Amino acid sequence: MDKFNARYAYESLLLMQPHIEFSGLWTKGDRFLISCPSLDKNPLTSDGKPLRDWFHYSCRPVCCPIEIASDVPEGYEQINERSESELARLFGEPLTLSELHRELYITLPKSFPLSAIKSGAGKVVVSVNRLLTQNEENEINIAFANIGIDFDIEVVDPSEDSETNNDKALKKSFDGLTLILSERIKDKVPNCVLSSYEEDEEFWIDNRVNVFSSDICSRKDVLKPSFLKKTSACFIDATVFPPKNIRTYLPIYQRLVISMPLATHFASALDAFNVQETELLNLIARGRVQFILPQSIQRYNLNFIAKAIEIDPDSVLLSRRLAAASVAETRARLPFLYPPFGASAKRDLLRLLVSVSEPKIKPVGEVLARSLAQGWVGMERNISNRGGMGTANNGVGTILGELINTVSGRDLRLELITSSMSVEWAAAVGATYCPIENKGYSDFNAANLCASLYSGVENAPLINPVKSLEPFMEGLLTLNNDASVLEVDDVFTSSDIDRLGGYLRGVTGLEDPSEEIAALNERIRKFETNQNRINRLDILGLGGVAVATAMTGNPYVPFGLWIAQYILKNADPSRDVGGKAIDWIRAINARSSTDAVLVSRLRSKIQGL
Template structure:
């Protein structure tokens, strides 16, 4: 009797319901048993349901029989939890047919014959693989190895269907809200061959690096970036996926490179191009020139076919696909908030959550209790689902697991307002910008702006008062103010190549170095003055100029200039604050935190200048 899905159920109990004492998962001839010594006391989940019902629901989901007992049955053998590597590779996790197809695509070599996966019509509970031709012995072994790696308690059969036409096989999605990443084997034929190759490369990158990324405390985001993305040129991230951005010339006049969050296909695409005041052809040419790059956090088939194919064919170095973007983001998040991706298994996560929960249940109050109570349920959700969310959603999944939901929970605890959707969207963009070393330009359209939540997120991501997180909006100050940007309709290719001079390059170099050096105010003022003179000489029509501002957490640079161990250091990232509370905070002595979790994240760094996330934004009007 195999124990694949049963171990997943047990680990979900450990992490999602850490308050319930258990002595393990046990295997008997009749099935599997989770032993809870206090079972007869009427154990309840954190939302007030009987634990028996909670386990039964998950047993039905996996078709795996698991029951609860007060003590191990006679002759039972204890089953160890999955290893961290097994969790990362999703061993034994219940999947839909769609998700299983994607997982098998990642496990199988790219030259493995294409196939269709369905349920057998003659053998209930059996999967059926359809191929156009018989497999040779080597291919059969590759399929066996890939299927065994999923650790699903299912059998499979092979059927030969010479008439099968894979060009007609689509990636079947749920009717609404399905943003799972499409596998390269199902990318529509309308995309170019080079676009398919880039997607295959992205899949292979994830297959090769996911275990190392999630099982070790690697915080070097550059290790996962393509070489073309590691240059120190000044960059600005503009979210053009949904909301119309500003004229692209406005950003190009200030930054050496503009990084767009790729616009989605459909009716909004033309609106995005119109707002940027460029054509699709011009956007591809700007990418070829190195002035524009695109990150593509969503499934590749959600983007315009001609745009993606053109970029893949003419400027493949300019695009960053979802899985690699996820890896880069995770590495950078670990530098700032190491507790979000702890490289420990489910049992170690359980020990930490159990002990922290006991401390938070104590009736006495302490300064950081409200904040920790807000973070606690988010950790349970994130830690119980991170591996499968990342596998299915890539960079969009990383956004679900990052700073956004954490800060949304803090905001709700302090203000009572539920702003999860707003902080989720803005939080992902802040993480992407930080990971690639770009300033972030918040979306702002008539009637809606992401500036407020972006400021809050950047301040938590860059640094915060080291004694409390209750002050949600940390002061943000302008480092470069009254910066003139151009908003005209000049030929964009000519503008991108010709708008350059000593004064312009001086400012752009200053922008690229702001994360490494403490800028001198006089030098900043002189650079802005000289830059603005050049801008006015290039564009003499005042109505074609706009005011731009680059801002950051107020006082952050003054604090960053202090020695790392300075007792008067004012700002620390959210992750370092959290670790400080665990080790030396006002409540640390109220209970014991056991296990390997603290050891795994203890190496969290202090805030450095490179950690500051800058906000670039358009001001209302010229003075």
């Protein structure tokens, strides 16, 4: 059991201060001690603060009886850090009451009469709606053991607890990004929506250990077949900003994967798509439109979601399964963002990053170490609570934002983190990302930079992602009119789209798509004779042929391999940490995905048609 969250405190210390040597966590009774051989030399944290002060005010959980000492007194026993499985199950995490209630609710059977929880003096009080059976008593004890709660548990009937109604407020989320529990929407949504949402909860409990602790888990292991079709697809973020005319995408992509507009923006999104709700539902029925829901379900138009699920239950990808696919696909491209091991092995990797002495590379190593450490502390809890939105702190946007801020002083972190999530989601569902481009805002440049880093960087000592992706398919004409979307679908659902889609995915022998592009463009011109109602679309990317290992002599390599080559090989040779981290680093060369992430660019001004 994890009393006082002592292991969490120790592991956070390891990750946040990797340059300082620690020699384990020790315990005697209810007291805990972290061994730091250099403590007498008054070590400073990475931001220049005294270690002891920083630990007590910025790292140690409240009321945790834990100290840092240079020597281990007699009678203390060493404690192992948490395993990968324990981290995934949030074992020993410092949970709030609302987070504890969430974990109990999604792990216990839906028939369990859980009403509310509250804390007491050295105990947790669980309020239930009726007397528990012996089997249910065993279930609640197992649930607490799996979370690592080492306090007395008292189960009471609501009639015995005058404060139960007040404590029910604890089940409400005070974080707008936290996923709502299915129990709170069961009386407010159609049965088909509730069933899908409960399935998403169950999926997460059944799969989160494998998602976090296995580096062989892929998006194919977690996504349903409808999101794995080998057809051309684009990803459109319609959450808040208005998208483009839906006819822009239909002639080129077989699948349109749309980030569902929030309920407050649903009507305006339909206007921007220039489509009626019934037409959108018809496109779902035809397999042309799918939706992802990164945020909590109550933030969306529940009536529309119900209609979509009734037409095709697999047309909607909910937040937890999206998170699993995003973690798996991101790890395939950039393994170091989600290393499948515990704190000590992660610390070994961070120590190598901060030990680089080569002046040109040292700042990159320090930024990487700082960004990775901040993302790894509490990562499993954050993603468990927020689903798809919980990956924000672990993408390349965070790293790029910190690098740019360090080098230039410009703070672009929010923009890059937001764009990074969209690029990750697009990659997770196998789609080309269509950036947000409106009069007041465009994330094209940010998305371009994030996609290029996911695809590859120059095989040179200085980090240099492809700042301007090269045209991958150029000069595609597409529509910007108000023709019937079903008529557009009828006309442009054919083998030429499949061939172009195959070229995008690199699965055909098509070396030059110019003839197919010309044929499609001619059909566009015949369908729409008014050139003011036609747009030009370029698809940008770093070709998968160019993104290869350095052994081939190609100019671009996956970013994870760049780190292995140019940072880790310049690390302090005296830090021969060995073990799991180094073995894993050596293996990522062969396992890093070399598929390019594609970004589209829409050009509304057409000349010489």
